[in-house]
Amino acid sequence: MAREKLIEMARENLGYVKAGTTQLRPDVLRVPAHHYFEADRFELEVERIFMRMPLMLAFSCELREPGSYKSMVAAGVPLFIVRGRDGAARAFLNSCAHRGAQVVPEGNGKARRFTCPYHAWSYDEKGALVGILDEDEFGEIDRGCHGLTPLPLSERAGFIWVGLRADCPVDFDVFLAGYDEALAHFGFEGWHLVSRREVAGPNWKIAYDGYLDLYHLPILHKDTFGPDFPNKAIYTPWGPHQRVSGPNPLLLDLEKKSEEEWPTEHLIGGVWTVFPHVSIATFNAGGAGVLVSQLFPGKEAGSSITVQNYLMAEEPDEAGREEAEKRVDLLEYVVREEDYATGLRQQQALRAGGRKEVLFGRNEGGGQRFHRWLDRLLATDDEDVNDALGAGDPLAD
Ligand code: FES
Ligand SMILES: [Fe+2]
Structure with a gap:
């Protein structure tokens, strides 16, 4: 992907920073609560999403x-x-x-x-x-x-995508929609895998919703990441994949320079989600490291496993490795004790019934888009799956 797309995203972000506004969808989206716990739905998701998407x-x-x-x-x-x-x-x-x-x-x-x-x-x-x-x-x-x-x-782009069926009906180019070219700006093929953890969690969509959600950051994570995180999100889709970033006032400094001088590392922040199950979280502080979380459905609707991988651009020395492990300890704690503990209780409450729907606000366009993609792909047979993937943003339907 040309650098122009990164510049374009930074410009959009700057627009929101200056206006003090954020990206909003026209409406609130309602998702049936049973999507999160019903066995039939879960089996269909495994068959049509995990067994079919790279x-x-x-x-x-x-x-x-x-x-x-x-x-x-x-x-x-x-x-x-x-x-x-x-x-x-x-x-x-x-x-x-x-x-x-x-x-x-x-x-x-x-x-x-x-x-x-x-x-x-x-x-x-x-x-x-x-x-x-x-x-x-x-x-x-x-x-x-x-x-x-x-x-x-x-x-x-330094990642390996695999289809779980030998007769995978999905065309990888159609599926990736150029997202791999955007990810190539990180240069991950030269990075180093420094730490790996596994965290058990709730239904995979409850978990994944959280990776697309900046709205909760200063609330649920007030004791760890701190309350100063922006809770506003700007989403950029490539097919079903989405980059999420908060309005970033640091980008204001870039405006003093010509676009050619805007450093790539300032243009690729935020969270890059890879449909249907990966989140790449970048961090401004603490050296060039990213947390790549790979989420897998568990044996039944109410469980999932997340593999947390910490990657660094430079191979750390002994001290750097210790520091990285401490950072990953915190990230594991945040996900296990804050995100997934909340998610497991949320799941218990949803399963208890009485609530027909859950809501994704106008400010939660990422979650809206994710659920609309699922609905579209779950309704699509193998022979039409590439057409469905290439049919554009479901939020525009
Ligand atoms: S099952 Fe592998 S050698 Fe027999
Ligand atoms: Fe979170």
Whole structure:
């Protein structure tokens, strides 16, 4: 994406700063309360959103070396991603061609071959079956047809997106809508993964609503982030993805300079959400670090798991690492004890019934857009999903 779009966003932000106003939708949006707890709805979301949309599952920087891999379970699907000796990253269902066992243990590592722990069949980095124990006795099978099942993958802007279905119907270009070009301004491929945590939370949408929500910041987080946070939000969409930023008075200083001199790091602040499950939070203070939260639905509607990843532009030394861990301790505390603790109680109250709807205000355009995208995609069959993704902002409907 051209830098012009970043400049354009900064100009829009400045407009609100000077006017002392913020972005407002024409109306309040009402979302049925049962969307947050009904089992049928949850199953449809897993099937039509998580199983169908490309998910941002790994960072280029955690799979730098040939043979480095990451094995995980995403939305119930065991898979692994591996960097080949040719430099390409590939993803596979983590299921052996013999009787389906999981071949690669969960976690990050490095290997030349992947050997199944059940009967030692082995696979190479391209998923080819390269070893069958006691092959003469096993009987004849065509090795070429018994490799690991590849999953669609695209590596862009330092992130690795994977589709959880081998027959993923979504065109990654249509889905990303140029957002990867915007994210490329961070240069994440050269960054470092410094810390990783896992936090259990409420229904994934209750959790995700919070990442799009600046309205709550000075209230819910008054004892941690402090009450001075702006609670106003400006949203910029690229397809279903949205960047969120508060009106930023620091941008006023930029106006003294020509646009070419506006430093990129001043133009990329705020929270960059990646539909349907990632938030990239930038911080002004404390060195160049971002918190990338990857949210996954749990086993049922009322649970989710968030993986918090702290990435830094420069590899920290010992002292820098300690400082970063302290920062992540705070971020984990805020999410666990403030956001998700509130979310779990909210969920309990919603499930108890009596409330038909929840509200997203005119000032909460991000949440409005997120729920409208969900409604649109949940109503769309596979054959029409790319048209639905390319059909423009649902808030304009
Ligand atoms: S299930 Fe993998 S070798 Fe048998
Ligand atoms: Fe929050």
